[in-house]
Amino acid sequence: MRLTGERQTAHLTLDIPALKPVEGVQLRYRNSINVQSSQSQILINVNGTPLPAVAPAAFEGFKTISVPSNLLVEGRNTITVQAKQAHRIFCGPKASFQIWTEFDLAQSGAIVSSTNLPTDANGFRMALAAQVGRYGRVTVRAAGEPPQTFMRTMSEKLSAASAGTQAITLVSEGLYANGAATHPIARITLRDNLPTPLEVRRGADGAEVLMLNPKAKDVLSALDKILPQSAPVPDIGKLMPGVATSLKELQFTDLNAYNRYTEQSLQFRLPNDWLILSSAKATLRLSYGFAADLPQSALMLVKVDGVTVRLLPLDTNGGKVQPPLDIRFPANILKSGVNNVTFVTIVPGNPPDRPCPKSDTPLMTILDGSSLLVPSSPRMKFIGMNSLVAALRPNQLVASRSAALQSHIEKLTTTLASSLRPISGIPPISDAQLKIVALDNLQNVSLAKLGVQPRTLENVFFGAPDTRAQASIENPDYGFFNASKLLFSLEAIGKKISDLAQPGDPPLKQWLANRRGKAALVLTDPKRPHKLSLIVPPNSDAAQIADAIARARLSSNAPRGQFSLLTEDGKWENWQDASAPPVLEEPLSLGNFRAVAGNFASWSPLYFVLLLFGLTVLSIVLALVFVISTRGKRKK
Amino acid sequence: MNRRAALRTVASVGLFPLLGSTSAVAQSMPNSLAGPNQPLAEAWSAWKAAFLSPEGRVIDKLQQGASHSESQGYGLLMAALFHDNATFDAIYRWTEANLAIRSDALLAWRWLPNQAVSVADRNNATDGDLFYAWALVLHSRATGMLSLRRRATAIAESLVKNCVVEARDGSGRLLLTPAAEGFARKNAQIINPSYYMPRAMREIAAATGINALATCASDGEALMTDLATQGLMPDWIEVGTSGMTPAANMSDKNGYEAMRVALFLIWSGNAAHLAVADQVRAYLQAGTSGNLQNGEYVTVMDRKSGAVLETSTSLGYGALAAFSECASHSRFGAKIPFFRTDEQSYYPATLHLMTLIAQIVSAPECVPI
Known part of the structure; x- marks a missing residue:
């Protein structure tokens, strides 16, 4: 855990089932060499009691901060760690990145001599928490391979030892x-x-x-006493469309920016059947303030799902709370599931080649009364995995058979069972399924409907470029007139029309051509939208993949669409079939017609125009028929 | 006819009955130790990588890189138990070429590298011969190679001829001397209790018909029962006309030699032996004394008081103690450390691996937890 910048705070929790064997708590830390020790502090607060400030001085290796045991309580302990840091020489966004205090969480925590740890349920729970926190893995010793069903049950039960x-x-x-x-x-x-x-x-x-x-016979009930059913993982804030929701209600607590470069991020969840593709606007009513006399070019970027929607100057008119500012942005940036709003504050040094002046007041503050209003939408969605991963349960995992990789598949399935703890407020989907499939066994996954062959996925996993998909890029110097130029022009026009008919991602094969990854989540059959497959190559790291899925359930970096590729740097890159129209999940009515039509028009402008044109032609024909037929009758 | 000659004659015709044997019928090792999926395959590989040269020499680096008949015997036995034919052949070939140089069938006790004469002393070490012959018997049984049994028979005959004597305490017991030469005293005989491996002696006797070894095993167990009334097993003891007394200039402590006694007794199916119970009591007393640091294991104790005189961090010594405790109490699961070779030398590592073998064979409930 690294606390970077002039001031950064982290909240740690420490569960202590029994206080007796605990001798204290230690925090192991080190600093960057750029931290000016005399002007910096590490502040520790244990269950509301502050410890004397520590001057950071661990420049050559980790040092220990000791927390006395009398501040601890049985059960959950909250330890707040705040690093106040000053750069030795410089001031500014770049300098802000250069000052940090790093905590080695694997070496930090309650100090318990193993001989003092009771050999009972409490002792095991404490040891297990330490084992999981430090190593992320638990060894199971058995004569022969343990039964997989039992391992999966154990994995699910052990997930209580982590944050989920x-x-x-x-x-x-x-x-x-x-x-x-x-x-x-x-x-x-x-x-x-035994x-x-x-x-x-x-x-x-x-x-x-x-x-x-x-x-x-009764091992599972006995196990429940040692490892009780884990509580659901707390969900992030939920946003109700059509209702202005305060940032406080969305659990946004990181209000103050103290650093010359600060990112304050808010994650929130939109309903699974929320879909707006049209140009409707969402509104962030921002109440904020910033310090007086900030240097020229100080600014704040407001980003929604990575897209900058507003740049706000912070170098004029500071020193007070600003009038609420309505920031309107296209709602179609947002999507169902988890989204985020990020406030990026950049304050240059003044001057940049001297340490920043000491200050205890924030450079910028966002008031938690700020609110976000997202327009409501008809209940619509694209066929995809957006809502599926967060709702998955361990008993919905299926390990496919694999001639060469069975052990790997079983291991991954077992590890995944620990990463699918229920999320508070997200009900399970009864027929959901996540099938773990090895690359050598792709005959069990009908990729044909997605227009790709197993060979394409092999290239994605093993790095061989798909030359056939890249071969069409050429721009020869044509003469005044020849057949090739005409063909090229026609192709270009055809592509424009195709884009107008189906904007969005290109066909999957083309989309994958230059991508590389280490696992893929695939929804192969739109008619079975809850049956998901996880395809893994033989050399994949089970823990990394399971970790990525566990994090994705509470993050905007999550698998969506019909195909999601987990890249080497842990990002989910998502592909949506552009030819699949959105699905309306409520009756069409006068009340929702406009919004539904807007979504369809945005999904495919050409089809929408053609539809309107057809309706117009039909109307004209009907009118003509009516006129002609009624004139004939009058003549008679 | 003197006593030794008479003894040899009787032994050779196989007339000694298996008196008082705790395991009268010799048992072969279970198949669970053999095959590619045998539970100790990983440990055996690590042991070979650490202590066995490609040509079949078991190396004890702490002892000037020496190879002893004892280490060759231990290595050969484990190769036989694990059905590791290639390793068996290598160890056997090297030992025959370098240690089988005496006029009898026994092995010279030590081979030193980088010496003008690698074997400076041709005396034998009885325990080395015993384990070597046992390995030959087991491998002969597994492979049907009669030549190995003939070699084992020759060793057994030589052992009985040169290293089995009648005690001078009037008990009529046969004693296993530590070597053919050097341990006889006036009206007394020095013995090493840890050189007795009853299971090996009985299996060799059953396979070769040299029944004096089985008798000697039973006599040794009885002798150890008497010794246990005096305290813990000693490394060395003198048995003479005045009974059992400390051997002059030799360790009377319960140390690196005697620590094997409990292991061999349990391995031989005699976990209830008084010597085991005493040893376990001493281990428990040391463990609860508060004088042992975490990760320290007892290696040397005072025979009478059980006071800890030396400790070590080598896991093999901890394995011996934990296994003995578990086997004597028939408790499920033992605190036997997991096998490693990176932090322990040849001797504790080998005892460690043999402890795991004994656990699987003789005390299956004592699995390492």
Whole structure:
């Protein structure tokens, strides 16, 4: 965890089931060399009690800040860490990035001597939390390969030891596997002939060992006592379309910008059946203020889902709360599911080649009474996986058979089970399914409907460029008239018309041509919109993929559309079939007609014009028929 | 006919009954230790990588890089148990070429590298011969190679001829001497209790018909019961006309030699032996004394008081203690450390691996947790 900039705060939670064995808490930190120690502080607050300020001085390696045990309580402890940092030489956005304090969370936490840790449920839970926090994996020792169903159940249960956005890898080892240099803090040992369903013991390496008899009748109920059902993961703020919602209601708490470069981000969730493609506007009513006399060129960018929708100068008229400002932006930037609004504050140094003047007041503040109004939409959506991933449950995972990669598929499925904790307020979809498929077994996934072959995916995963898809780029110098030029012109016109008919992503094969990734989520059959496949190559990292899926459930960096590619840098790149029209999920009525028509018109302007033209022609024909037929009657 | 000659004659015709044996019928090792999926495959690979040269020499770096008949015997036994034929052949070939240089069938006890004469002392070490012969018996049984059994028989005959003597305490027991030469005293015989491996002695006897070894095993177990009434097993003890007394100028402590006694007794199916119970009690007492740091294991104790005299961080010594505790209490699951070779030398690592073998074979409930 790195706290960068002039002032940065982080809130840590520490769950302590039993206080007795805890000797204290330690925080391991180090600083960048640019931090001016005499002008900087690390402030720690434990459960509301502040500790004496620490002058950061860990320039050559990690140092320890000790927290006395008498400030701790049984249960959840909140530790707030704030770094106030000054640059030795410079001031400005670049200098802001150069001052940081980094906390090694794997080496920070409650200090408990393994010999003092009780060998009971509390002791195991504490050890498990430390094990997961430090290593992200738990070893399961068993004679032979443990039953996969049991491993998946364990994985799901162990997810209680994490915050819900981190996958836990269960590492299967033989009972006599060699020991590792790094001693585990907790592990699980399975033995069929254990006389009791389970018991907690201490291993020779000091680890708390949960010994389980997986064949005991009542092992699962006994397990519930040691690892109770994990609570749902708290969801981010939900935004109700058509209603102005304050940023406070959307759980936006990062109000003040102290750094010369600051990003304050707000994530919120829109309903799954919200869709606006037309030019309707959303409004951010921004109440904000900024310090007086900020240097020239100080500014704030307001971004919605990465698109800058407003640039606000901060170098004039500061020192007071500004009148509320309505920032209107196209609502079609937003999409169903998780979106974000980011405020980027950039304040140059004045002068840039001297340390910033010391200040305890924020450079810019956003009032949490600011509000966001997103227009309501008819219940519409594109066929896609937007809502599916957040609603998935561990029991909806299916491991496909794979001749060469069965073990890998099973491992990934087990790891995924730990990353699909229910999210508060998001109900499960009863027929949802996530099938994990190995690249060698793509005959089970009908990619033909998406217009790609297994070969295309092999290229995406293994990096070989798809030359056939790239071959059409050429621009020869044609003569005044020849057949090739005419053909090229016709193709260009055809593409323009095609874009007008179906704006959006090109065909999947073309879209994938220059992309590379490490896993793909695919919705192969629009008629079965809840059946998702996760395709993985043989060398994929199960923990990384499961982590990416766990995070995506609460982030705007999430899989959407019909095909989503997880890139090497952990981003989900999404493809939507442009030929598939949006689906209206409520009756068409006078009340929603305009919005529905607007969405269809935006989805395909050409089709919409053709439809209107057809209706017009039909009207004319009907009118002519009526006129002609009535004139004939009068003559008679 | 003197006593030794008489003994040899009786032994050779196989007339000794299997008196008082705790495991009268020799058992072969279970198949669970063999095959590509055997549970100790990873540990065995690590052991070979750390301590075995490609030509089949087991190297003890802490002892000047020496190879002992004992280490060759241990290595050969494990290769036989794991059905690792290539390794068995390599160790066997090297040992036969370099240590089988005595006039009898026994092995010279030590080979040193980088010496003008690698084997300066041709005396044998009984435990090395014993494990070597046991390995030959097991491999012969698995492969049908009669030549190996003949070699084992020759070793057994030489052992009985040169290293099995009658105790001078009037008990009539047969004693296993540590070597053919050097341990006889006036009216007494120095022995090393940890050189007794009852299971090996009985299996060799059953396979070769040299039943004196089985008798010697039973006598040794009885002797150890008597010794246990005096305290923990000693590294060395003198058995003479005045009973069992400390051997002059030799360790009377419960140390690096004696620590093997409990392991071999449990491996032999005799976890209830008094010597095991005493050893376990001493381990538990040391563990609860508060004098042991985390990760420290007892290696040397005072025989009488059980006071800890030396400790080590080598995991193999911890494995011995944890296994003994578990096997003697029949508790499920043992705090046996997981096998590693990066932080322990040849001797504790080898004891560690043999502890895991003994656990699988003789105390399956004591799985490492």
